[in-house]
Amino acid sequence: MKATLDAAGRIVVPKALRQTLGLKPGQALDIRAGDGRLEIEIAATPVQLKKRGKGVVAVPDTKLPALSAEQVRDTLERVRR
Incomplete structure (x- = not known):
């Protein structure tokens, strides 16, 4: 898929990709650059370890x-394999 950089330096992630990845407005993303590439990943959720x-x-x-119930079922199926 192609996207265009606007005058403010923003890139719009196409709706189909946002839906596929479950991206929501305001969601944190990690961005890296190197070797002529720009990589964007969903940022990990910060956690605290507690007893x-x-x-x-x-x-x-x-x-x-x-x-959702479907997400729970899918996760359990993957873990049990």
Whole structure:
């Protein structure tokens, strides 16, 4: 897909890509440049490690949306393989 840089230096990510990747307005992205390329990745969610009972869990710094039933099923299928 092609995109155009505007006068302010912005790039619009085509709607089809935003939908495929689940990108939302205001979402943080990591941008890197090198070898004549520009790479954009969805930024990792910052987390804090906290003790819970006898274990440690990762607690996100910001509220995350709830997973859909389909996302839970897909994740469980991948983990069980």
